[in-house]
Amino acid sequence: MTALPFDPLLLAIVSPLVVALAIALGLPKRLSVKLAYVGFGLPALLALHAWYHFPVGLGSDYAFTTNYNTGLESMGISLKLGLNGISMPLFALAGIVGLAAGLYAIQSGAERLKIYLMLLLTMQGGLMGVFASIDIFYFYFFHELALIPTFIMVGIWGGRDRNYAAMKMTIYLTLGAMLSLIGLIAIYVKSGANSFDLIALREALAAQPLADSVQQYLFGLLLFGFGILVSIWPLHTWAPLGYGAAPSSAAMLHAGVLKKFGLYGLIQIAVPLLPTGASHWVTILAILAAFGNVLVVGLITMAQRDLKQMVGYSSVMHMGYAFLGIACLTSMGVGGVVILMVAHGLSVALLFLLSTCVHHRTQTFDMEEMGGLAQKAPVLAALFVTATMAGIGLPGFANFWGELTIFVALWKFSTLYTAIAVAGIIISAIYGLRAAARVFFGSPTEAFTEVSAKHPPTDLRWGEKLPALILLAALFFIGFWPKSISEPVDGALSRDWPAVVSTAAK
């Protein structure tokens, strides 16, 4: 399976953390930057390695498994690492987006660059850990490890309204995290498995499922806990505001990767462990997602003038598709969600990156004060239009496969919700193309003419182009060769989910 003389997953988690620690201990700036390349590059390489070597038709659930005693075994906690068909694509996503965000941050020339890189590297270590952990205590621990730097980065390097945004983000996300923590601990207590090991929990609960009422209560807790983290309507308002204010690399990592924690928790933990509980909640989930996330937030996205907030709202809208896919409670629906999670992570990170590139040239995020940028920066325009097309689910990009699979699966759940979800492709085309047109096409507005007279805009530099191309390449790769991701996902789902589906259906 793997010929490496070390544990690739542990190395992927530890390497950014070690670099972060080294920087914190006072490394000189030049060396810090060089080491940061290693800290972002190594996890990406290891993640791709894991993807390439991931065994298809896996006999056991997880590949690359290892177990480390961290001194907490008396509580049933140990650092157990491994990847299954669902976590592997997300682990790879974390590596790729982390690399792109890191490369962008290194050349961004941010103030107090060392601290910025240190926080980003900490976040990166946490992200790799979230998706590599089989133990749900560490799963949660790594999430927090990645979350805290986000707040700090918004608070220090954020844009407009950064204090309010940081505050709001902190309140919401802490609330979400706490609710899910309570849910997870409750599962641990009720299962009687005396272990936080997900595999052990699954076995214990498969042998002796929790009572329906308990499942219903616990799933509700987890649904809203995780749901807040994924910005379920109406608990989504932190997202556009927070992303609007966050520095671009932090927004890329949070919207692209960390936000997927909640969905991942639902798919990997909540639904399989509490299938009957899930079946109680799907109607509510679907209503909130279809009417709230897709329709209402979709329309709100159309009304945005601020480019970055527009991207933030569009991301909330696309999470509606993910919730709808989960509500299907079928392997097809959930499979579509996993693909969409990866695809959306790549495309939203790309859009945040390019929005910041736009900002550097227009000095504003207000789309009413832009226009005609394509004449000055054709490559930026081309990449932005491409990223928009990826985001609105054009075939040839990864997002299409996720959305299509969810739409097909959704039909069996409800034709009404399918129609609403599919109407989303019109809504997203409207706001996506409208934004592209306002920023890049037509003649420049007066405001932009003034700005460009003062700071003549240039086209993308390599430091901006390279991270964008990395993300775009990944979107194209999955778009043209969806099997690269659908095969492991399908493998994992076809093994675990028939039981879940049949239990939930009862």
Next chain:
Amino acid sequence: MTPVQQALLILLIPLASAAIIALFLRRKGGIASAVSVSAAAVIAGLSLSLIASGEEINKSWEWMQLGGLTISLGIKFDDLAALMLFVVSFVGFFIHLFSTGYMHDDKARGRYFAGLSIFMFSMTGIVFADNLFMMFIFWELVGFSSYLLINHYHEKQSAADASKKAFIVNRVGDFGFLLGIILCYWTYGTVNLTDLGEISASGGLVYSKLIPLLLFCGAVGKSAQMPLQVWLPDAMEGPTPVSALIHAATMVAAGIFMLCRIEVLMVPEALNIIMWVGTITALYAALSAIVQSDIKKVLAYSTLSQLGYMVAAFGLGSLVFEHDGHDVLVFAGVGAAMFHLTTHAFFKALLFLGSGSVIHGCHHEQDIFQMGGLRKKMPITFITFTIGVLAIIGLPGLAGFFSKDAILLLAMKNNTVVFGILVFTAILTAFYMIRMWKLVFFGETRSDNAAKSHESGLSMTLPLMVLAGLAIIGGYTGIFRKLGGSIADRVPHAHGSEHTMILLTSIAVLIIGSISAWVYYKPGAKDSLAQNFNGLFNGLTTLKESFDALYGYYVAKVQQRFAMLLNFLEQIFLAGLIIRGFSGLVGLLGLGARALHVGSLHAYVHWFLLGMALLWVLTSGLF
């Protein structure tokens, strides 16, 4: 080389060409155009040899499989695909060639030719698609390439708006199309076209109006049928060769091709609706064409009208044919629609390229009232354009005559009212075409641009001559059978008294329409109709603009205001009141969290670290 390999090459060569141009040749327009044109030449050659070989292909590969849903990438190459492939690759190649001349001085030639190559890739994908998912994928991709190319002159606000409109309106159609595909998938367990044919042959089809009508939504968008016709006239903002290739000959005809692909799913009620949509579109667009003054807009409305003809032909459905002494019921709509699609591709591409040559010669003047007298200045363009005009108005012996007659015959036998409307539309067609022809080529030149006009170079006149040749011979049964094989057998042919009747109708239509236009329109800077019958002129203009006005009102006043309202409510209620109240109600947790965090981020970190340390200490048994 096996046929499958040939087909794959035809599909992938333009993709490679687009990728090479996008990655390496952005600033090297000359090389980019050479790459793109050679790619088009190679696929035209390969297509001809594939069509000539007469092989059928039915092969598919699994593309993605997830939770029981399998989506495959397949090639279905039969007579229908062969006919469409000929139109796409052959007409496509000559339009590429024309573009080298027309776009020679454009500073973004690289982007233009990359766009053309992406289009060729997407369009051949539709032609080869063996299942509806795959067709949808390439369907969206042609929409994307159309967006790119309409937006070629992106510094013009009108071009930016038109491209956006085209994409969004198409997505409205695709909304229905995709739902139809999903419904079809769950109803029959497959969306493979061959499998659906087999299910139909074994009598396993469920009687469903919804499936064909939802799928038809896709065609309404792509082929710009009412009420989604609004994007096509605006799409004329793109460079003229693009209008010829995408918005006249091939992409907009994809809707008709798709309908012919799913003919087995059709039921009478659905066909009836399709027929009426096509008929009304044909009439509406012909009426609108009369009041246009932009040479490309006249052609755009004419295209709409002719697409309506094809859709109506398809909807007219079946006819009893005599075959070896037996009467057999044949779905003649497919034959008539595809026949007209083919001849229309020839003469409409010719007309658009001819208009391109005129526009190029007249230094980008597009107003027909500013032209005049170009007959002598641009002789080759004039002669070939004239052939195109005569073909579209149905001069006996030219391509359009045969295909239009096939449709009229089908209408005469199946539905008299539709027949009447289509005949009237044909009169209008002759009327507005001759109007334009006279204003552009005859009389005195009426502007400096027209006075300074010149004949275009060989790269532009050669495609005109080839297409003119096709517009002459393309309608003869022998030629069409070579291209269309069994499709040609399904074209209705009149016999005996019906033959005389149809022939007389066509000639009468031709004479009434063209003579009245010739006599009525005086060469001048003003529209004769607007001067003499202002009410009629304004009425037609209002009719034309009513849809845009309605949609404009909806988008700006209803949709956008509703969005703003929701946004306002979001900012006020959700962000402000409800959530804060809610978080209070959650109880101690929410309050505690707020109390801990208000004002200090560092406090959170400290609390977290403290908690972790405490946990560690507890579990390690230090206490």
